[in-house]
Amino acid sequence: MISEMVLVPTDDATLSGDFVVPAAARAVVLFAHGSGSSRHSPRNRMVAAELRTAGFGTLLMDLLSEREERHDAITAEHRFDVPLLGRRLVAAIDWLEVQPDTRGLPVVLFGASTGxxxxxxxxxxxPDRVLTVVSRGGRPDLADGALEHVRAPVLLIVGGQDNEVLKLNQEAARRLRAPHSLRIVEGATHLFEEPGALEQVAETARQWCDDRLRAVRETAAEEE
Structure with missing residues (x-):
């Protein structure tokens, strides 16, 4: 197993990440944290640990530099800059493609909130690198015009008590042209802090990713 802290270069910043790849990984999950959070988010780290037991590599990374984080803590200027955060995730996808342990592996994007x-x-x-997108309590509506251009299947996971975010996810789902599913964790609020809620998120994400990988294998077998 590879487990290390890495530096991911982008056009305008170098970002820190925690990179873990089990032997014979089937795919790699790139986590995009939400507003005001970081790669140390206990919720994302818990989900990442569960996915690794199922054979997925993980990269939890900060989307802002330390200087930007300090500035954002005062102004909240960067946390809602979705184009900036999106560009940095693209840079991370490209970085994964040139790493020996993840080159050629399908990429799962797991985003929370604005991530x-x-x-x-x-x-x-x-579109040719991303296997699927998983959103946990996310704000897909903030992707704006990109929604109609996503080709990868999308899983939207929302807490049943997170009423406003649920409504925004339902509206975004209607705009998606890619295959998608909206899963509601009954009784859960925005941060899925209720007993068993986050475990349900992890299991739902794992099963969804398994299904996407199986579909890719079956399509490849049919084309042979």
Whole structure:
């Protein structure tokens, strides 16, 4: 297993990430955290750990530099800059493609809150590299015009008590042209802090990714 802290270069910043790849990984999950969070998000780290047990590599990375984080903590200027965050996820996708342990592996984008919008923007930019997009309590509506250009299947997971975000996800789902599914975790609020809620998110995401990988294999077998 590869487990290391990495630096991911982008056009205008170098970003820190925690990179873990089990032996014979089937795909790699790139996490995009939400507004005001970081790669140390305990919720994303819990989901990442569950996915690794199922044979997925993970890259949890900060989407802002340390200087930008300090500025954003005061102004909240960058956390809603979805085009910027999307470009940085594209750079991370390209970085994964040149790493020996992840070259050629399908990429799953897992976004929370505003990170989900950035993930959809990146998926629209790299349609041949992204297997699927998973949104946890996300704001896909903030992806704006990218929604109609996403080709990868999209899974939207929302807490049943997260009423406003649920409504925004339902509206975004109607705009998606790619295959998609909206899953509601009953009784959960925005951060899925209720007992068992986050575990349900992880299991739902794992099963969805398994199904997407199986579909790719079956399509490849039919074409042979």
């Amino acid at each position: 989900a919008a950035a993930a959809l923007v990146a998926a629209a930019e790299r």
